[in-house]
Amino acid sequence: MKSLLKLTNVNSYYGKIRALNNLSLEINEGEIVALLGSNGAGKSTTLKTISGLIKPKSGEIEWNGRSMVGVPPHKIVESGIIHVPEGRRIFGGLTITENLELGAFTFRKDKKWVKEGIERSFDLFPRLKERAKQPAGTLSGGEQQMLAISRGLMGDPKLLMLDEPSMGLAPIIVQEIMRIIKEINKQGTTILLIEQNAKSALRLANRGYLIEIGNIIMHDTAEVLREDDKIIKAYLGA
């Protein structure tokens, strides 16, 4: 398996507070990797650091063998790392189609790609098609998450980073979202998944990392993590 993204001893700060503490992790091509941990452990910070929204103070981020430290966020998006931020962050005042168009922003003048991408999103989530011209703010939580994922896919990611896609959704919708993440992965997109819902994340993922106070304290295949006492006690419930 080819290594796609590699973080080595990354330190990120919010002002003076250290949020990532010598964090290292690696993602191989075609994998689904879950990043687990409690609130404030540094999961979202890890994603923000990878997508360039936060600049690490030290450490190395290698993407396809190329250093990504200090590369501005829009260049990182262009290189194929796409971040679907926590809380969906869709543009409530804009229509669903306009939201999708934004996802393809880096494709500049390639109108055909944009059109095909929108069609693909509607195939993946037929519910969005029915409401294409509606303001995205009128969608339900689950539909908004579907839109956020579709918007991410519009940028043709090699690595799709999903931050808590199940947050605040009904269990049946969580299942639906997880199924679609699997489907996206099957079509060739590598996925880095943050989840509080460790159970469904580990069912989906190939491997998992456990993060605590900005540091990776455990990593293994999903099967092993599912059986681990500490994980079961802390995240899966006894």
Next chain:
Amino acid sequence: MKKYKKHSLLLLVLAMFLLPFLLDIYWLDVITLVLFYVVLTQGLNIVVGYTGLLDLGYAAFFAVGAYTTAILMTTFHWSFWLTLPVAALFAAIAGIIVGTPTLRLRSDYLAIVTLGFGEIVRILAINLDITGSASGIYGIPRPTIGSYVLSSQQDFYYLILIIAILSVLVVYRLGHSRIGRAWVYIREDEDAAEAMGINRIRLKLLSYATGAVIGSLAGSIFAVKMSAIAPLSFSFLQSVMILLAVVLGGLGSIPGVVIGAALVIVLPEVLRGAEDWRYLIFGVALVIMMIFRPQGILPKKYETEDRSDPEEETNDKNHSISV
């Protein structure tokens, strides 16, 4: 419907061209001022309406245009038309100067910095020799086209009318371009826009610079129309009135902003009969307006988030339950 709209727009433009034959000098002057405000509000609309950056010092760009043209024409004897690109360039630079330190600021902090910038420009104009200090610059020559000298009220009406139409067209086109969409994405959610590959810094600066260039055009024409300019014309109150017209008309909406510009100028004139009371009446009318229609007179259509129909809202609830 669309065709109907196009026709009525053409009719409006035609009517605007015929207006000087119907109005007396006083009202023509009022309408000329409205057109200045149309240009200014279109420029500010890019910054405040499209990109969502509050700007309380917009009159500064109006001043940069006016002073650049005035100085080049009086001290250096340039032709008016040649001063336009230079004024635009200076305004763009000024826009980037005010834009750069404000890139990381939002809302109230941004308001303070832009307010300060507006004051800096005005105070510079009062204190520099080249800007004629407090008395300003006078004896600005009239612009010429071939051997024709633009001098009458009508001439300047037509000049600013053409610039107003152009600025409306440019702002409309920009709003529907890739750049315009990126501005709206930044306004709606800056972080999400950045995470989707939008170069936040470049686009914000472009917004400031474009707005500034449009404001400077109004300034350049203002200088030759008045033939004398003074710092008083570029006060904080001026910035507030321009912003007021934008907010009153409807942020981001081109027809709304045009109506806002007309109201801000015409209303105080209509109320002139009420003498000292007129600004009080004007002020009360504004407050009432903001209470009952905070989104402006003609808001931009897709900004439906805060005022979606009751029907849509119930739909939404049904979905979140069933989903």
